[in-house]
Amino acid sequence: xxxxxxxxxxxxxxxxxxxxxxxxxxxxxxxxxxxxxxxxxxxxxxxxxxxxxxxxxxxxxxxxxxxxxxxxxxxxxxxxxxxxxxxxxxxxxxxxxxxxxxxxxxxxxxxxxxxxxxxxxxxxxxxxxxxxxxxxxxxxxxxxxxxxxxxxxxx
Amino acid sequence: xxxxxxxxxxxxxxxxxxxxxxxxxxxxxxxxxxxxxxxxxxxxxxxxxxxxxxxxxxxxxxxxxxxxxxxxxxxxxxxxxxxxxxxxxxxxxxxxxxxxxxxxxxxxxxxxxxxxxxxxxxxxxxxxxxxxxxxxxxxxxxxxxxxxxxx
Numbered sequence: 200x201x202x203x204x205x206x207x208x209x210x211x212x213x214x215x216x217x218x219x220x221x222x223x224x225x226x227x228x229x230x231x232x233x234x235x236x237x238x239x240x241x242x243x244x245x246x247x248x249x250x251x252x253x254x255x256x257x258x259x260x261x262x263x264x265x266x267x268x269x270x271x272x273x274x275x276x277x278x279x280x281x282x283x284x285x286x287x288x289x290x291x292x293x294x295x296x297x298x299x300x301x302x303x304x305x306x307x308x309x310x311x312x313x314x315x316x317x318x319x320x321x322x323x324x325x326x327x328x329x330x331x332x333x334x335x336x337x338x339x340x341x342x343x344x345x346x347x348x349x350x351x352x353x354x
Numbered sequence: 355x356x357x358x359x360x361x362x363x364x365x366x367x368x369x370x371x372x373x374x375x376x377x378x379x380x381x382x383x384x385x386x387x388x389x390x391x392x393x394x395x396x397x398x399x400x401x402x403x404x405x406x407x408x409x410x411x412x413x414x415x416x417x418x419x420x421x422x423x424x425x426x427x428x429x430x431x432x433x434x435x436x437x438x439x440x441x442x443x444x445x446x447x448x449x450x451x452x453x454x455x456x457x458x459x460x461x462x463x464x465x466x467x468x469x470x471x472x473x474x475x476x477x478x479x480x481x482x483x484x485x486x487x488x489x490x491x492x493x494x495x496x497x498x499x500x501x502x503x504x505x
Contacts, residue, residue, distance in 0.1 A: 206414070217407035221371070250413040255371040256501040258403040259364070264356070266503050271453065271460065273491070288497050295504040300497040303421065306489055310421060314503060341455030351409065351464070352416075352445040 209234060211353045213242055214252070218350050221255035261314070268315045269343040272329070273307035277336035287334045296324045307339070318342075356401070359384070361505045363392055364402070368502040371405055411448075411464050418465040419493035422479065423457040425486045433484035434458070444478045457489070 206214075212232050216223060229239035246252045261269070276287065291300055291311070299312035313329075315321035330338065356364075359382070366381045367373065373381065379389035396402040411419070426433040434452070441447055441461065449462035463479070465471035479488070 214407070214409060218409065219406065221405040221407040250410050253408045253410040253413075255405050255407050257364075257368050257371055257405055259368075259503065260401050260403060261503065263399075263401050264364075264503055264505065271451070271455075292498040297498065298500050298502075300499075301421075302494040302497055303491040304494055305491040307491060309497070310491055339456055341453040341457055341460070344452045344454055346449065346451045347442075348406075348449050349442065349447055351411065351448050354445055 210242060210246065213239065214246065215350055215353050217243075217252065218353075265316055266314045267317050268321050269346075270313045270315070270321055270325075271341045271343065272309075272311040272313060272325075273337075273339040273341075274309040274311060274329075274335060275306070275337040276308050276334045279334075283334040287332055290332050291329070294324065294328045296328070307337075360392060360396065363389065364396070365502075365505045367393075367402075368505070415466060416464040417467055418471045420463045420465070420471065421491040421493065422459075422461040422463055423489045423491065424459040424461065425456075425488070426458045427484045427486040428458075430484045436483045437485070440482050444474070446474050446478070 209232060213228060216228055216231065225240040225243060226236040228234075228243075229236045232239070234242075243252065261267070276284070287309075288300070291297055291309070296313050296315055297311055298314055299310070301310045302308065303310050311329075313321065313324060315324055325338075325340070329335070362382050363378065363384075367378055370377075370381075375390055375393070376386055378393075379386045382389060384392070393402065424437075426437055430436075437459065438450065438452075441450060441459075444463075446464050447461050448464060449460070451460040452458065453460060461479075463471075463474065465474055475490075
């Protein structure tokens, strides 16, 4: 692993601004921070090349698009399911409603984020697609009520 | 109401959020003007709320990522509000979700390394108000991570 890039106050301000609105142009961003357009552009370029600015995502009104339900699942594999790890991972990733699969340590082996149109739709995904995955043992569901993302330690 | 063309635009834009307006129009086979008008309508109706940059905290030297699953003491009347107000002040917390199920709250927390995690855990997390129970899931690897809705 290469040494982490040292960020100065201007870099952190750029990251904070782009987390709020990734569509800001380098000149607009520079104006806000009191930097020239080329200087801002070079900094964005450096943060991108270092892999710190990983990309962007659209912020969509999920409910208006018909995805009213998000559920977090904790999955524990059955003891005899361990050798099937790769089969499980391939199969779970192929389910379009499953947005996030994380391998974790603790009470569960995997953490999933599942999106569905409504609760009956979620139940269908859970019963037909997830409970039938190879090696699945215990499954715990928690329905998302509200969510906020914070900028993180950029202070 | 959304039609198939709107969905096609959102599907393409979700897959490649870096696309320029012209690039997006080319992908979905619309003129620049037509595509732009539809995007404007999606924005003004609040369906497309914006774009946010994604930071790779690991590349910044934050090597530890933990999901904290918290149960609150619901016999305390303002447990949720008091907890949320305090947890928002912890800079290492990236996400706060309230849940319906066996746990009440999920936090996504990052730390520079395990000893840093131990410090945050002891000084900033265990001191939060009204916690009845808390479990940690240590992140090992992302197997799948897509933000896109299956439109």
